[in-house]
Amino acid sequence: MVDEFSTNTNLLAFNKEHIDRDMDELVRVYASHGIRNLDLNFCEMMRPSSRLNDKRAEDYIKTLGEIKEELGLNYVQAHAPYPVRGTKPSDWDGKIIKALNYAYELGCPHIVVHPTGKDIEENIRYYERFIKESDIIIAIENMESPEEISEAEEINEIIKSNPKRLKALLDTGHAHMRALDIKKEILTYGENLVGLHIHDNDGKSDQHLFPLMGTINWKDVIEGLSEIGYKGYFTYETMYYSREKSIKDEDDVIDKAIDSFHHLF
Ligand SMILES: [Zn+2]
Numbered sequence: 598m599v600d601e602f603s604t605n606t607n608l609l610a611f612n613k614e615h616i617d618r619d620m621d622e623l624v625r626v627y628a629s630h631g632i633r634n635l636d637l638n639f640c641e642m643m644r645p646s647s648r649l650n651d652k653r654a655e656d657y658i659k660t661l662g663e664i665k666e667e668l669g670l671n672y673v674q675a676h677a678p679y680p681v682r683g684t685k686p687s688d689w690d691g692k693i694i695k696a697l698n699y700a701y702e703l704g705c706p707h708i709v710v711h712p713t714g715k716d717i718e719e720n721i722r723y724y725e726r727f728i729k730e731s732d733i734i735i736a737i738e739n740m741e742s743p744e745e746i747s748e749a750e751e752i753n754e755i756i757k758s759n760p761k762r763l764k765a766l767l768d769t770g771h772a773h774m775r776a777l778d779i780k781k782e783i784l785t786y787g788e789n790l791v792g793l794h795i796h797d798n799d800g801k802s803d804q805h806l807f808p809l810m811g812t813i814n815w816k817d818v819i820e821g822l823s824e825i826g827y828k829g830y831f832t833y834e835t836m837y838y839s840r841e842k843s844i845k846d847e848d849d850v851i852d853k854a855i856d857s858f859h860h861l862f
Pocket of ligand 1: 768834
């Protein structure tokens with residue numbers, strides 16, 4: 598089991614000043630705290646003003662590649678943008694495909710793409726188009742609502758349609774929102790599991806807090822991962838913790854995140 602801390606670049610994405618933070622700024626902040634393993638947050642494309650949405654995108658990606666080399670970073674996974682509720686999923690295909698190709702170019706071993714709705718066959722068709730348009734492994738994330746794909750058995754079913762290119766990512770907070778037995782879910786995923794979104798909540802709302810701040814049984818999570826011989830990273834997706842914090846408190850946010858990680862084992 599790789600017990601190294603990793604975080605989505607969105608760990609400091611929100612702040613009470615409502616100032617947007619881009620990935621090329623944030624990866625340097627994380628690296629200054631010794632964090633080497635990062636999940637690139639291409640959900641940034643969902644913000645219309647993002648440089649990823651205009652002709653600056655190519656330079657932005659190049660810069661992320663240069664910083665990776667300069668600081669010896671490891672881009673362990675990436676997160677694709679996803680259709681906002683109430684919009685047509687296919688309207689987002691262009692952005693998602695761009696994110697897949699950027700992630701591949703930057704050396705990410707896989708990228709997380711949310712499923713759409715609840716129907717297995719529809720999801721198989723949905724992922725086919727992304728498989729065709731890119732070379733990267735796609736990790737399917739379990740969602741938090743009953744109207745969405747949320748269980749390991751469903752995700753394993755989708756993966757069967759192309760087990761080489763499709764894998765699974767377990768989001769601990771989402772599984773807890775659905776009151777699932779997370780250890781059992783992990784055992785059901787087995788070898789399909791290539792990544793994690795680690796965060797905690799009270800089981801009622803998707804709070805994206807640090808582990809041990811909510812009611813997830815983390816001992817069970819660690820046991821499950823160790824039983825399946827999980828070799829991926831422990832990637833934090835705890836972006837809401839910093840929402841009420843000021844940018845000047847960012848060092849404290851990072852220290853608290855790392856500290857909570859050490860209490861997990
Ligand atoms: Zn997630």
